Amino acid sequence: xxxxxxxxxxxxxxxxxxxxLAFTVYPMLNSFYLSLTDWNLLSPPQFVGFKNYASLLxxxxxxxxxxxxxxxxxxxxxxxxxxxxxxxxxxxxxxRLRAWYRAAYFIPxxxxxxxxxxxxxxxxHPTYGLYTLFTRxxxxxxxxxxxxxxxxxxxxxxxxxxxxxxxxxVLFLAGLQNIPDEYYEAAKIDGANSWAQxxxxxxxxxxxxxxxxxxxxxxxxxxxxxxxxxxTNGGPAGATRVLPLYLYENAFQFxxxxxxxxxxxxxxxxxxxxxxxxxxxxxxxxxx
Amino acid sequence: MGEEAIVPRKETHxxxxxxxxRMQRLVVxxxxxxxxxxxxxxxxxxxxxxxxxLMVSAAKPMEEIFTVPITWVPKKFVxxxxxxxxFEAVPFGRYYFNSVFVATTVTLMTLLFCSLAGFSFxxxxxxxxxxxxxxxxxxxxxxxxxxxxPLFVIVKQLGMLDSYSALIIPTAVSAFGVFLMRQFTMTIxxxxxxxxxxxxCSEPMIFTRIVLPLIKPALASLAIFTFLGNWGSFFWPLIxxxxxxxxxxxxxxxxxxxxxxxxxxxxxAASFLATIPIVIVFLLFQGxxxxxxxxxxxxx
Numbered sequence: 001x002x003x004x005x006x007x008x009x010x011x012x013x014x015x016x017x018x019x020x021l022a023f024t025v026y027p028m029l030n031s032f033y034l035s036l037t038d039w040n041l042l043s044p045p046q047f048v049g050f051k052n053y054a055s056l057l058x059x060x061x062x063x064x065x066x067x068x069x070x071x072x073x074x075x076x077x078x079x080x081x082x083x084x085x086x087x088x089x090x091x092x093x094x095x096r097l098r099a100w101y102r103a104a105y106f107i108p109x110x111x112x113x114x115x116x117x118x119x120x121x122x123x124x125h126p127t128y129g130l131y132t133l134f135t136r137x138x139x140x141x142x143x144x145x146x147x148x149x150x151x152x153x154x155x156x157x158x159x160x161x162x163x164x165x166x167x168x169x170v171l172f173l174a175g176l177q178n179i180p181d182e183y184y185e186a187a188k189i190d191g192a193n194s195w196a197q198x199x200x201x202x203x204x205x206x207x208x209x210x211x212x213x214x215x216x217x218x219x220x221x222x223x224x225x226x227x228x229x230x231x232t233n234g235g236p237a238g239a240t241r242v243l244p245l246y247l248y249e250n251a252f253q254f255x256x257x258x259x260x261x262x263x264x265x266x267x268x269x270x271x272x273x274x275x276x277x278x279x280x281x282x283x284x285x286x287x288x
Numbered sequence: 289m290g291e292e293a294i295v296p297r298k299e300t301h302x303x304x305x306x307x308x309x310r311m312q313r314l315v316v317x318x319x320x321x322x323x324x325x326x327x328x329x330x331x332x333x334x335x336x337x338x339x340x341x342l343m344v345s346a347a348k349p350m351e352e353i354f355t356v357p358i359t360w361v362p363k364k365f366v367x368x369x370x371x372x373x374x375f376e377a378v379p380f381g382r383y384y385f386n387s388v389f390v391a392t393t394v395t396l397m398t399l400l401f402c403s404l405a406g407f408s409f410x411x412x413x414x415x416x417x418x419x420x421x422x423x424x425x426x427x428x429x430x431x432x433x434x435x436x437x438p439l440f441v442i443v444k445q446l447g448m449l450d451s452y453s454a455l456i457i458p459t460a461v462s463a464f465g466v467f468l469m470r471q472f473t474m475t476i477x478x479x480x481x482x483x484x485x486x487x488x489c490s491e492p493m494i495f496t497r498i499v500l501p502l503i504k505p506a507l508a509s510l511a512i513f514t515f516l517g518n519w520g521s522f523f524w525p526l527i528x529x530x531x532x533x534x535x536x537x538x539x540x541x542x543x544x545x546x547x548x549x550x551x552x553x554x555x556x557a558a559s560f561l562a563t564i565p566i567v568i569v570f571l572l573f574q575g576x577x578x579x580x581x582x583x584x585x586x587x588x
Contacts, residue, residue, distance in 0.1 A: 005412065006412065006414045008491035008492070009411070009412025009413070009417075010412075010414055011408075012405060012407055012408035012412070012491075012495070013404070013405045013417075013420065015404065015405070015461075016401045016402065016404065016405035016424070016461050016466055017405070017424075019401065019460070020423075020427050020461070022442075023435075023439065023442075023458045023461075024427045024435060024463075025427070026438070026442075027434075027438035027439050027442065028430060028434060028438075030438035030441070031434055031435060031437060031438055034437060034438065041441075041444075087328075087331075090324065090327075090328055091328070095321075095324075095325070095328075097325065099574070101328050101329070101332050103574060104332030104333075104335055105331070105332060106570075106574075106578075107335065107339060107570070108335055108338075110570050111339065111563055111566070112519060112520035112537070112562065112563060112566070113520055113538070114520070114522050114538035114541050114542060115342075115538075115541065115559045115562055115563050116338075118541065118545060118559050119338045119339070119341070119342050119559070122341075122345070122552065123338055128353070128354045128355065128356065128358070130337060130341055132356075133358065162335065162338070165335075166335070173578075174578075219429070219431055223431045223433055225433070225522075225523050226522050226523065230545075244433040247433055247436075247437075248433075248527075251436075252527055257437055257441075261437050261438075264433055264436070265434070267431070267433065267434065268430070268431070268434045275429070
């Protein structure tokens with residue numbers, strides 16, 4: 001009877017496990033293998049060793065894509081964490097309109113990336129765009145956000161602030177609600193002002209949340225694809241051709257599957273290194 | 289206190305001073321609240337502005353899209369005309385159906401497989417169980433671009449390119465879902481499950497009769513998440529779908545955009561139609577949205 005129960009247990013997990021084997025683990029291993037080949041999908045893959053990796057590092061386009069991804073990630077991750085934490089702190093106190101505020105900040109999160117990209121292409125329209133609401137009163141403009149190689153990436157970054165703040169705000173709000181009120185009461189009795197409370201109670205106890213948010217945010221930033229394709233198509237002059245877009249172009253437009261796989265593996269390695277660094281910086285146990 | 293009640297109160301300077309101070313503090317707090325609310329509200333308006341603008345623009349005739357200054361109430365309200373033009377230009381109803389069909393199927397499959405696996409990891413004991421669970425969690429960290437090329441190759445070799453299967457099958461289970469379900473199923477006391485066994489329930493019956501009803505909240509959250517993620521999915525459909533017949537809304541919108549770029553008002557009408565159900569569902573079920581998100585990282 002007991003072993004039969006065990007078998008049922010295994011049976012329940014089997015479909016999901018097979019799924020992960022087929023659609024995550026196998027593809028990942030296959031990525032490593034393909035990165036060592038030359039393959040255009042038409043003839044069988046040719047094993048070429050580390051040639052693709054060598055040509056990656058030689059290729060100025062790849063280096064530009066890597067730089068673009070790092071630029072984007074840096075521009076997105078740190079401000080996004082600061083904004084969303086500040087918002088969460090503001091919205092964590094009792095307030096009559098709190099639910100409405102929270103919803104307002106969260107709505108950009110649920111809008112499809114494609115629709116958001118379409119709207120924002122129009123927001124950045126040099127003469128008729130929504131941004132002119134904020135610049136025209138000061139006599140600034142017209143600004144050609146998406147066609148200027150210096151401004152295209154900042155435009156993409158600002159867009160991502162808008163799109164992402166609500167998501168991380170909700171995560172931080174949850175983290176804040178996990179901090180027991182007694183700590184703050186005790187601190188008040190000890191005469192700690194709100195800044196001291198923030199520094200000595202909120203921040204340390206929010207550490208696991210911050211770690212989680214940072215890791216998720218960095219992984220997300222490295223995967224940015226849709227807005228870079230739809231708003232700027234990687235341009236102007238490759239300024240916004242981030243790694244996933246570079247991978248997409250090489251794999252599915254130039255059919256350089258081996259080379260594109262090398263890009264994927266390279267990206268993965270960087271992400272792992274970045275995640276390890278974050279774990280190190282926060283020096284806290286994984287809690288999930 | 290008692291003394292005060294008997295002796296008629298005579299306001300000394302000290303009492304007045306305290307009163308004034310209290311009033312001042314109240315005013316300061318009130319002003320503080322007001323300022324705070326104004327700040328947060330202003331930020332919220334800025335967040336919503338692009339969406340409001342989309343809605344307004346979806347109802348404008350073409351010439352009003354490009355005007356300075358921006359008009360916030362369309363002078364001529366032509367939303368229905370724009371919608372009709374969209375349906376005439378592209379098979380928009382088909383895109384809509386595809387999106388609903390694919391997202392629903394993926395959601396149902398995800399719910400089934402993830403809750404089964406979550407139940408297994410939470411309540412059964414077999415060798416390697418925890419290692420398998422850790423392995424599932426580890427796959428959460430793998431970004432999609434890493435696996436996209438081999439996934440495409442698999443789908444191509446199975447002859448599934450340009451089909452619903454391509455959109456549904458590779459995405460129908462999520463590691464996050466398994467994790468969420470496992471965490472939630474763990475909160476069901478094992479006594480309850482044993483009681484079911486004593487009453488003669490088979491293991492599948494325990495799952496359907498005891499576990500599933502108890503994890504409804506988690507199922508709702510996962511359903512919303514999965515549906516939403518799939519509804520907006522773009523990268524994967526872009527790669528595996530070429531035919532108009534199988535285009536989902538995001539693909540259809542980009543197609544419309546590249547071919548009818550001059551008709552911004554129609555593009556906005558189409559975008560509006562693709563987005564509005566999601567916004568309504570969100571406004572109705574806000575709690576589930578936040579809950580699922582919160583459970584993703586903060587339980588267990």
